[in-house]
Amino acid sequence: MRDNKQMTTLSIGPHTVQPPVVLAPMAGITNAPFRTLCREFSGGKGLFVSEMITTRALVERNEKTMQLIHFDETETPRSIQLYGVDPVTVGKAVRMIVDENLADHIDLNFGCPVPKVTRKGGGSALPYKRPLLRAILHEAVTGAGDLPVTMKMRKGIDDDHITFLDAGRIAVEEGVTAIALHGRTAAQHYGGTADWDAIARLKEHVPEIPVLGNGDIWSAEDALRMVKETGCDGVVVGRGCLGRPWLFGDLVAAFEGTDSFARPTLRTVSEVMLRHATLLGEWIGDETRGVIDFRKHVAWYLKGFAVGSEMRKSLAVTSSLAELGAQLSELDLDQSWPVGADGPRGRTSGNNRVVLPDGWLKDPYDCSGISMEAELDTSGG
Numbered sequence: 001m002r003d004n005k006q007m008t009t010l011s012i013g014p015h016t017v018q019p020p021v022v023l024a025p026m027a028g029i030t031n032a033p034f035r036t037l038c039r040e041f042s043g044g045k046g047l048f049v050s051e052m053i054t055t056r057a058l059v060e061r062n063e064k065t066m067q068l069i070h071f072d073e074t075e076t077p078r079s080i081q082l083y084g085v086d087p088v089t090v091g092k093a094v095r096m097i098v099d100e101n102l103a104d105h106i107d108l109n110f111g112c113p114v115p116k117v118t119r120k121g122g123g124s125a126l127p128y129k130r131p132l133l134r135a136i137l138h139e140a141v142t143g144a145g146d147l148p149v150t151m152k153m154r155k156g157i158d159d160d161h162i163t164f165l166d167a168g169r170i171a172v173e174e175g176v177t178a179i180a181l182h183g184r185t186a187a188q189h190y191g192g193t194a195d196w197d198a199i200a201r202l203k204e205h206v207p208e209i210p211v212l213g214n215g216d217i218w219s220a221e222d223a224l225r226m227v228k229e230t231g232c233d234g235v236v237v238g239r240g241c242l243g244r245p246w247l248f249g250d251l252v253a254a255f256e257g258t259d260s261f262a263r264p265t266l267r268t269v270s271e272v273m274l275r276h277a278t279l280l281g282e283w284i285g286d287e288t289r290g291v292i293d294f295r296k297h298v299a300w301y302l303k304g305f306a307v308g309s310e311m312r313k314s315l316a317v318t319s320s321l322a323e324l325g326a327q328l329s330e331l332d333l334d335q336s337w338p339v340g341a342d343g344p345r346g347r348t349s350g351n352n353r354v355v356l357p358d359g360w361l362k363d364p365y366d367c368s369g370i371s372m373e374a375e376l377d378t379s380g381g
Contacts, residue, residue, distance in 0.1 A: 010234040012210075013148025013177050015077045015105060015148065017047045017234065019256065020233060020235065020255070021046040021255065022046065022235070022237070023237060023241065024238035025051050025152070027051050030049060030050060031050075031280075032070055032279075033276065033282075033283050035050075035075065036072055036279055037245040037272070037276055039248070041248045042251070043249070046251070046252070047079055049081050050068060052083045052109050053081060053083065054082075054084065055084030056086075056093075058096065077103075078104045079105040079107060080102065080103040080105070080106055081107040082140075083108075083122060084108075084122075085126060085132070087139040090136050090139050090143075094106060094139070094140050095143040097144075104147065106140065108136070108150070108151040110124060110127050110133070110151055110154075111123060111153050111154045111180075113187075113189050113352075118354055121356070121357050124154045124156075125157060125360065127163040128157055129360075130170065133170055134170050134173075137170065141176065149175070150176060150178040151171055151179055152179075154185055155185045164181055164198060164202055169205065169206065171206070171209075172208050176209065177210075178210040178212060178233075179209065181198065181213060181214060182214040183195040183199055183214070183215040184215055187353070189352050196230050203230060203233075211232050212233060212235060213226045213227070214237075219250070220253065221254065223237070237251070243297055244342075245272065263337035266332065266333050266334070266335040267333035273294075273297070273324070274321065274328065276297060277290055295317070295318070298315045304338035305338055306332065306338075
């Protein structure tokens with residue numbers, strides 16, 4: 001049992017998040033089935049955000065997008081993350097969410113570093129254009145009415161173009177409810193070490209609203225350490241929960257002052273894997289497509305366990321629940337939780353050249369050249 005209990009509440013507008021733990025939006029990952037798993041392990045505590053929804057696709061009622069904004073009836077508050085670069089379109093999307101009661105909280109994506117987003121001036125490239133950022137935030141907050149609007153961002157484009165302090169101040173001035181900062185630049189992608197000092201600096205710079213820290217939280221202990229070292233008001237967990245949805249149970253335990261952390265055997269992990277694949281099939285409406293979508297999760301779930309390379313490959317090409325279950329049953333399911341299994345997962349590449357529109361860095365106040373082409377017509381990143 002721990003001697004002290006960490007701060008356990010976070011206010012996002014009218015919503016109390018207790019403990020202050022948020023699931024980061026991840027393209028192709030944080031759909032309704034994965035959110036369900038994480039929420040079950042947390043006992044319903046925390047905030048679980050949808051994967052990225054493109055504002056243009058939402059306004060045009062793209063079929064895939066309309067499925068992505070589906071929430072289970074047990075999800076509350078319902079949290080949608082939007083991506084957009086056109087203030088008018090962002091405003092339309094936000095008003096659509098309000099008018100049709102599609103969500104209870106809106107998060108805006110200014111942190112995505114992938115080239116297909118940044119090359120059009122979106123994601124982590126956008127805060128460099130201060131007037132454009134302000135215009136988008138203004139339209140979103142104005143259109144949202146009573147719904148809280150938050151934003152997620154990175155430190156900047158690269159070490160020579162740091163934007164997070166300016167962006168934080170603009171967010172406060174435009175009425176944003178809270179800010180999440182990933183302590184990396186776009187150039188870093190997911191490589192190197194997250195700069196937690198930047199999170200502390202942002203917290204000092206915008207004391208008016210909550211600041212959440214993101215980056216290199218692989219365990220509940222990491223989350224407590226981030227709060228202690230940075231003074232942030234909560235944590236956002238992304239890659240740390242890949243293949244580890246029970247991490248949210250650990251986070252609840254840590255913030256509530258206990259150390260009753262999950263250390264599942266491979267048998268328990270295999271049961272979670274089957275449930276995850278089953279939920280995906282039910283959500284998609286097709287068992288085979290659900291199992292195929294689950295394939296990308298296999299390596300994350302099995303990290304650290306003694307499973308041969310051939311078996312891993314075989315598990316990653318299954319196409320039915322029966323096949324997946326049969327292959328999992330062939331493993332040594334009595335294996336205990338492996339030492340060191342809580343380390344990094346997912347993409348780790350870094351020091352990338354950020355792909356930007358021509359002339360993007362010439363003037364942070366020149367927003368000419370932005371067009372509707374920058375609005376992706378599909379969602380999910």
